[in-house]
Amino acid sequence: MTTVLESLNNALYQALSKDENVILMGEDILSPYGGAFKVTKGLSDTFPGRVLTTPISEAALVGIGTGMALRGLRPVVEIMFGDFITLIGDQIINHAAKFNWMYNHQVEVPLVIRTPMGGRRGYGPTHSQSLEKLYLGTPGLRTLSPSFIGDPGRILMDVILNGHQPVLFAENKSLYNLSTEWETLRKEFFIQEIHPKNADTYSPTYVISIQGAPEANLTIASYGYMADLTRQAVLELAYQYEIFVEMIIPSQLSPFDYPEIVRSTKRTKKLLIVEEGNLTLGWGAEVVARTIESLGSQIESIRRLASEDTPIPASRPLESSVLPSVESIIEAARSMV
Amino acid sequence: MASIVDNTVNINLYQRLCQIRTFEETVLENFPKGVFFGTTHTYLGQEANAVGVFDTMEPGDIVFSNHRCHGHFLAYGGDMRALFAEMMGKSTGVCGGRGGSQHLQWRDFYSNGIQGGILPIATGMAIAEKKKESHKIVYVFLGDGTLGEGVVYESLNIASLWQAPILFVLENNRIAQTTPIEQAIAGEIRARFEAFGINTEELDSSDVLEIRDRARNLVKYIREQNAPAVLILNTYRFGPHSKGDDTRKADEIDSIRETRDPLIIHGARIDAEKKSQIRNEMIAKIHEAFEYALADPFPIIEKNPGGLFSVGFEGQR
Numbered sequence: 001m002t003t004v005l006e007s008l009n010n011a012l013y014q015a016l017s018k019d020e021n022v023i024l025m026g027e028d029i030l031s032p033y034g035g036a037f038k039v040t041k042g043l044s045d046t047f048p049g050r051v052l053t054t055p056i057s058e059a060a061l062v063g064i065g066t067g068m069a070l071r072g073l074r075p076v077v078e079i080m081f082g083d084f085i086t087l088i089g090d091q092i093i094n095h096a097a098k099f100n101w102m103y104n105h106q107v108e109v110p111l112v113i114r115t116p117m118g119g120r121r122g123y124g125p126t127h128s129q130s131l132e133k134l135y136l137g138t139p140g141l142r143t144l145s146p147s148f149i150g151d152p153g154r155i156l157m158d159v160i161l162n163g164h165q166p167v168l169f170a171e172n173k174s175l176y177n178l179s180t181e182w183e184t185l186r187k188e189f190f191i192q193e194i195h196p197k198n199a200d201t202y203s204p205t206y207v208i209s210i211q212g213a214p215e216a217n218l219t220i221a222s223y224g225y226m227a228d229l230t231r232q233a234v235l236e237l238a239y240q241y242e243i244f245v246e247m248i249i250p251s252q253l254s255p256f257d258y259p260e261i262v263r264s265t266k267r268t269k270k271l272l273i274v275e276e277g278n279l280t281l282g283w284g285a286e287v288v289a290r291t292i293e294s295l296g297s298q299i300e301s302i303r304r305l306a307s308e309d310t311p312i313p314a315s316r317p318l319e320s321s322v323l324p325s326v327e328s329i330i331e332a333a334r335s336m337v
Numbered sequence: 338m339a340s341i342v343d344n345t346v347n348i349n350l351y352q353r354l355c356q357i358r359t360f361e362e363t364v365l366e367n368f369p370k371g372v373f374f375g376t377t378h379t380y381l382g383q384e385a386n387a388v389g390v391f392d393t394m395e396p397g398d399i400v401f402s403n404h405r406c407h408g409h410f411l412a413y414g415g416d417m418r419a420l421f422a423e424m425m426g427k428s429t430g431v432c433g434g435r436g437g438s439q440h441l442q443w444r445d446f447y448s449n450g451i452q453g454g455i456l457p458i459a460t461g462m463a464i465a466e467k468k469k470e471s472h473k474i475v476y477v478f479l480g481d482g483t484l485g486e487g488v489v490y491e492s493l494n495i496a497s498l499w500q501a502p503i504l505f506v507l508e509n510n511r512i513a514q515t516t517p518i519e520q521a522i523a524g525e526i527r528a529r530f531e532a533f534g535i536n537t538e539e540l541d542s543s544d545v546l547e548i549r550d551r552a553r554n555l556v557k558y559i560r561e562q563n564a565p566a567v568l569i570l571n572t573y574r575f576g577p578h579s580k581g582d583d584t585r586k587a588d589e590i591d592s593i594r595e596t597r598d599p600l601i602i603h604g605a606r607i608d609a610e611k612k613s614q615i616r617n618e619m620i621a622k623i624h625e626a627f628e629y630a631l632a633d634p635f636p637i638i639e640k641n642p643g644g645l646f647s648v649g650f651e652g653q654r
Binding site: 023052054055057059060061062063064065066067068069070071072073075090091094095099101102103104106107 | 399432433435436440442443447449451454455456457458459460461462463464465466468469487488491492494495498499
């Protein structure tokens with residue numbers, strides 16, 4: 001079994017092997033430690049001098065990566081916890097993401113910023129958030145988020161080697177130990193892989209339904225670890241409640257381009273959006289807005305499921321109560337159909 | 338004391354000082370006429386810094402400049418018509434009118450209008466060039482006001498740790514917009530850089546030759562040692578921070594102009610007739626660049642200006 005973590009680690013290894021311009025930087029990423037979540041494990045042994053441990057200076061780190069990218073390298077920066085991306089806001093918004101357009105396309109910034117997001121580990125309010133929502137819609141920034149499905153490593157490797165613009169690569173921590181094997185999934189699910197028109201490297205949107213199920217009567221859009229919870233909920237919804245779902249799972253969150261959500265919702269007339277970031281002004285809000293702009297009164301029902309608008313508590317029962325779960329997805333779906 | 342140089346060199350340096358001075362005067366003179374859009378931060382009084390420092394530059398070296406970038410851009414060799422056009426928002430501008438006064442990119446010259454944010458980027462550029470063994474170095478500019486930004490110190494720390502071949506040029510004009518350094522900076526400025534173990538030199542001069550000589554020593558060190566250095570230039574700006582926002586007393590500025598004008602100081606080395614010839618030629622060139630830029634077209638409005646980044650659902654197209 002290959003886990004998401006191994007897949008990402010292998011992608012970094014492959015990228016470093018294939019292009020000597022690839023450089024990894026981050027806090028505590030050297031062997032034997034290999035980063036707080038071990039995504040960079042072992043890499044500094046094989047590529048000394050190209051895997052650099054840094055001071056606790058997230059803003060400078062992203063700035064240095066931007067400078068390297070402007071001068072022809074392909075840097076990958078690890079931000080130890082996604083919560084810390086608040087510290088790199090100026091570097092992303094006023095620098096890395098602006099340069100290509102502001103300088104009239106005279107430069108490119110192929111910079112990848114990887115970071116683990118999400119809760120369920122009891123790390124509490126400042127180490128459990130899904131903050132990618134803060135950056136979605138930033139002009140010039142691409143945001144990718146792998147899920148249980150497909151090949152997370154391929155998404156990462158392709159953007160490191162072939163990307164043209166700054167990328168925020170949000171990895172939900174709960175994904176790391178999941179398997180990336182497709183074969184068992186394919187027995188159960190019919191999986192279509194669609195490539196967004198606005199993606200310049202591999203970052204498919206998946207359209208998934210249960211093999212042989214009747215036509216779907218609900219569309220659920222989700223990404224990251226929420227896609228795995230949705231998968232579990234979808235099975236139960238089908239077998240227990242005869243609610244048949246078409247799942248839409250993008251791996252590119254922004255630029256925002258999900259014609260599959262519109263197409264699916266046009267058929268099912270019902271759309272549920274599941275995300276781990278907090279509800280207000282989140283990813284789901286934009287999905288709702290765009291879908292309604294497209295379909296208007298053809299939609300019968302639309303709902304968002306997200307984390308509560310509170311900080312994420314440390315205590316396990318408290319934390320569980322604010323994050324979406326398989327049960328809350330089932331409940332939301334049942335309320336709509 | 339500045340080194341003795343021959344007359345051709347002196348004349349060339351004077352021409353470059355005069356170019357920046359006349360360009361910036363033209364900018365301030367024409368702003369009220371409404372030909373420029375947005376704002377500006379002129380380099381009046383600080384001309385010798387860019388001209389002196391860049392006299393140490395070799396082809397392919399990199400510059401990252403800040404909001405007060407016109408002087409740096411012109412001293413780097415940037416085109417006056419393209420700069421005027423950029424400030425007017427014309428399609429012939431340095432960045433096609435997208436950036437305006439503080440956001441320039443041409444060859445290996447870059448500028449951005451965020452205080453301090455450019456320092457890690459310039460540091461990253463220097464580290465990249467070192468890794469590529471290109472032997473290029475980076476010049477990055479900051480002002481006294483920028484010393485309030487935390488990312489400055491993150492950058493200095495890493496530049497020193499990783500021995501980035503970069504010259505940090507601090508232009509201390511003693512006032513940040515309207516706030517004098519006494520109200521913004523605790524302790525010694527120089528000590529802030531030395532604390533990171535970076536080779537730091539300080540100069541209180543508006544003499545282009547002195548500045549050039551001091552920069553030359555540091556640049557030689559950077560190239561030989563593949564390590565960072567800091568040049569603190571204590572200087573004066575004659576004009577407002579932007580336009581009409583100078584809170585200093587008129588007699589204070591008058592006395593600065595008398596004692597610290599780079600054109601007067603360096604001009605003393607050149608005969609009066611030659612100076613007036615240089616000045617007249619420069620006025621004519623700048624007038625021509627300005628008129629061309631004025632006649633240049635505005636950018637064509639693209640329906641989809643975001644290009645790659647612009648999206649919409651198919652149903653709406």
